[in-house]
Amino acid sequence: MAQFLKLNQSLMISDNLKQVKSRIDSVQSRKKVELIAVSKTRSTKEIQEAVDAGQVHFGENYLQESIEKINFFKGSGLIWHFIGPIQSNKTSAIADNFDWVHSVDRIKVATRLSDQRNPALGSLNVLIQVNVDREETKSGVDIENVGEIVSEIESLPNLSLRGFMTIPRPENSQNSFAEMKQLISKYPNLDSLSMGMSADLEIAIKNGANLVRVGTDIFGQRSYN
Numbered sequence: 001m002a003q004f005l006k007l008n009q010s011l012m013i014s015d016n017l018k019q020v021k022s023r024i025d026s027v028q029s030r031k032k033v034e035l036i037a038v039s040k041t042r043s044t045k046e047i048q049e050a051v052d053a054g055q056v057h058f059g060e061n062y063l064q065e066s067i068e069k070i071n072f073f074k075g076s077g078l079i080w081h082f083i084g085p086i087q088s089n090k091t092s093a094i095a096d097n098f099d100w101v102h103s104v105d106r107i108k109v110a111t112r113l114s115d116q117r118n119p120a121l122g123s124l125n126v127l128i129q130v131n132v133d134r135e136e137t138k139s140g141v142d143i144e145n146v147g148e149i150v151s152e153i154e155s156l157p158n159l160s161l162r163g164f165m166t167i168p169r170p171e172n173s174q175n176s177f178a179e180m181k182q183l184i185s186k187y188p189n190l191d192s193l194s195m196g197m198s199a200d201l202e203i204a205i206k207n208g209a210n211l212v213r214v215g216t217d218i219f220g221q222r223s224y225n
């Protein structure tokens with residue numbers, strides 16, 4: 001019985017991955033779109049199933065659980081994206097363990113990530129999180145302040161600024177994605193837009209997203225205990 005359940009679940013994750021990839025492929029895009037499997041709260045076993053199905057990019061929000069998983073998969077060639085809110089006393093572990101950070105929203109955090117990144121690891125890829133809907137409760141830089149933080153981050157030696165990330169209000173995502181597309185067009189040296197989740201990845205890709213972050217549609221509903 002246990003054997004049967006396990007088989008069933010791994011079939012589910014690989015089937016789900018196939019479905020999400022075909023949704024991505026159904027949208028025309030000038031850029032290659034990379035699927036990031038958001039594995040927060042998921043076990044190493046679930047991640048292994050996605051890896052066995054060919055998944056390489058994973059996104060994590062919570063530092064402590066992510067470090068355990070990253071260590072578990074050391075040497076497997078996986079690419080890890082930090083996508084959660086960043087406390088400035090946690091930057092060192094993020095700089096040591098991740099390949100990408102999507103949620104940089106203040107210069108203090110960027111400076112610490114650069115100072116703490118071991119240059120032997122190569123530059124840490126960073127995205128500036130933009131609060132496109134100007135929501136009080138959401139982290140991210142307001143659009144009018146993006147220019148300033150872009151030039152400050154570009155001067156930091158161990159970071160490679162790649163673009164922007166956003167989490168729009170679901171009911172307004174079409175307009176917000178279009179606003180992000182316009183924003184990044186002002187920075188021809190930036191090549192990455194991280195936007196689009198399970199529900200709205202097609203609209204995001206139509207608006208230039210090349211990094212989409214999908215959790216639920218790959219791994220099923222999350223249960224937080």
Ligand SMILES: *Cc1c(COP(=O)(O)O)cnc(C)c1O
Nearest residue numbers: 038083197198213214215216217
């Ligand atoms: C959890 C999370 C996702 C994935 O959301 P799903 O609804 O599970 O697809 C994407 N981006 C961020 C920043 C998240 O925290």
